Amino acid sequence: MSARYKMLSAHSKRQSKGSGRGKKKTMKYFILVLIAGFGCTALAANQQVSETPQQLLQQILQQQQQQQTINKQREARFLKEKAQQAKLLAEAKAALAKAQTENEKLQQTFDEQAETLITLKRTLKQRSGHLGELFGQVRQLANDVQTTLQQSLITAQYPERIAQLRSLSETKQLPTTQELRQLWYELQREMTASGEIVSFSAPVIRTGGQSETEQVTRVGSFNVVTNQGYLRYVPEGPLQLLASQPSASTLDRLNGWLQAKTTVAPLTIDPTQGDVLNILQQQPTWIERWQQGGVVGMIIGALGVIGMLLGIGRLLQLMFIQRNVKQQLSQPKVPQQNNPLGRVLAVYQQQQARNLEQLELCLDEAIMHEVPKLERWQGTVKLLAGVAPLMGLLGTVTGMIVTFQTITLFGTGDPKLMAAGISQALITTVLGLIAAIPLLFLHTAISSRSKALIQVLDKQAAGLLAQQFIQDHSATTTQREA
Template sequence: MKTVLKSVVLAAGLFVAAQPVMAAAPQAKTLEQLLQQVQKDRLSEGKINKQREQEFLSERADKQALLSQAKRELVAEQARGKKLEAQFGENEKQLAELEEKLTLAVGNMGEMFGVVRQVAGDAQSRFQTSIISAQFPGRDKLMGELAQSKELPELPQLEDLWFALQKEMTASGEIVKFPANVITGTGDREQREVTRVGTFNLMDADQYLVFNGETETVGELSRQPESYMTATVDSYADNASGYSALYVDPSRGTILTLMTQKVTLDERYKQGGTVGYVITAVLGLGLLIVVERLIVLGGMSAAIRKQLKSDTPSDKNPLGRILKVYENNRNVDVETLELKLDEAILKETPRIERGVSVIKVLAAVAPLLGLLGTVTGMIDTFQSITLFGTGDPKIMAGGISTALVTTVLGLVAALPLIFLHSIVYSRSQSLVHLIEEQATGIIAEHAEKESK
């Protein structure tokens, strides 16, 4: 009995725990009250469970209806997806066909667009450096717009491109004069009449001009080319009809600009430095001695020829002084006369040959000085390489210029001195030979007289 009661109490406790929201039942005081209360609660719980079961069944029906509706919607959406997928494939096919038609339709236009941009870019770079732009400035701006355009060119733009190219071709074969502002060497601007020779040269009355494509200005060269070139400009400008020779620049100004940087003879000479000046002094001294010797020997030769035609000895020429020695020793024997005449010839020979050996020495010293300059120049070059490396050739240019120029100067000085030495030496030797020949004749004549 206690066990049954305990089970009933536990069941009642569980029921209360499961239904915390139910109203608390009156507390049983006896076993009968407790049993009645349990039965009452059992009946009440059965009703509640049936009500819950009815609610669950009702909700189940609703959920089943919703599930069926969702399945129907899923089937509809799947059918719609298949329909859209088929339509998408059809659209892709039509789009590919239309793109192919578009490519075929604009193919020629696209190729023309590329050609126009390329031609316009080439024309822009050509117009920027062409001397024709000095007469017609601003031509490269339109070409730049066409070259950088992202759209198909219109018909007026194509006509402008054609006209610009035709104008360049036509002007390249013309020789015209036009007014232009010329920038002088001092930076001033002068209005001058400029002559344009095709695409080759710009010039005014007496000099060449150059066109700067970046600033679109005409200016004088920092230095004109050599005189034989600029002389043709004068004759060409003065020529009113016919033909006239003129030096043209096929590189459209590049060669002409480079020629202004060409080193002149004076600048090249100054590159020789101190050694070059010493070589020049050696050459000058040698030339002075040569001139003095040629004048003196020429005078001696004339005096000797005059003496040969005269019977009276003169103290103003070597042969006359030798004849005087003979006159003063007519009565001596042949050996003594020969010795006297040899002594007189020995006295005259240094006067005749004076300075000839100096010329020879100077001719030998000049190339040695050139070699000295070469060595010193190479020393400077290697010092520059040691200090600054070989990155900048201009640093080594000074030493190399000295080395090469001094060698040239030494050879230039030695060659004429060698030739002049041979001339002076041959003339002095001819005079000595003439004096010895006359002395030998006098001795032979004196010996013949003694033998009689």
């Protein structure tokens, strides 16, 4: 039974395999027929239909041969490209293996060097001991010295030392013996140079912005000067000529010191190493202060100038009239028309024949005619002297209004924002007082001189009336005695 069963199973398997092969062959024939049909359809669409079935069969065979040739070429090209791809794949795998091997070696080397570095650091720390703290102090000292030397005028002569100290203060390594000696040398050179007067060439920026290399003179660590005036030192920058120099006497003393041939000569220096000169440079001039007063300040200045011109002109005129009056007093018999006394004397001579009362009226009229001329512009000068302080008070009020408006908008955090209003308030007050005080003195001088001249006229008129009264009285007495 078992042998028969095996035979039956083997026969069934062969039948199934045969049937399978039959099915495959049937499918191949079917596919070929379809391909032929499609080929015939395409041929019928593109070419003319063959006249006979033999010609159609011949065309199908030719197309099959052409298709087989094309397929063989494609298979050959595919096999060739497959071999090339396989070769490239093998090369890439070999490169990958080589790179992995090198990576393993480099990783191993990195790990070994990292362990060596840790060991060396530990050894360095053990061997340095307290020197680590010492070198930290050295770096801190180098940083402090660098900050100090940046502000020193001596750096204008030795600008390269800042870079050397910066490298010492920023380094992470232990300083060498040469670097320590360089630090000591810079400290010693700073102390030595602070007591020297040295001339050297350096770039100087002038007031107009032009930069030129000039010969400058350093006076210790206090000032750097040239024949044009005092210079300003800017850290890590060129020297600058001060826009606002000291007084003319100070500059004359400086030029005399530069040209002096003796060992001792006077010179004005700034012991604060230029701070005072910088402050003086920032101080505004009188014109700038006047401009800070705004419109009110300009009005006060104009009123003051007008009042001063009127007062000085009138004072000079009264002095000229007073001189002519003195000359007239020396010659009372010859009246001149260039002075009020001469004109009054001329009226006396013209009206001398009249009686005493009429003569007195004529003289009073002549004096009253001269008084307005002598008191001219006095009221205007007095008015300007009174208006100037009032204008200053007006400027003070307007300046405080501006200040409070600024506080309302920006608060009190930045005092510089309020400086403009406060400056206007104070400057206008000062300008009003400056204009009023000399005007008051001028008004007093003018008034006193005019009053003195009027008194001279009154005195001379009274003398003339007394003289005329005496003459008339003598003539009357003589007539009565006759």
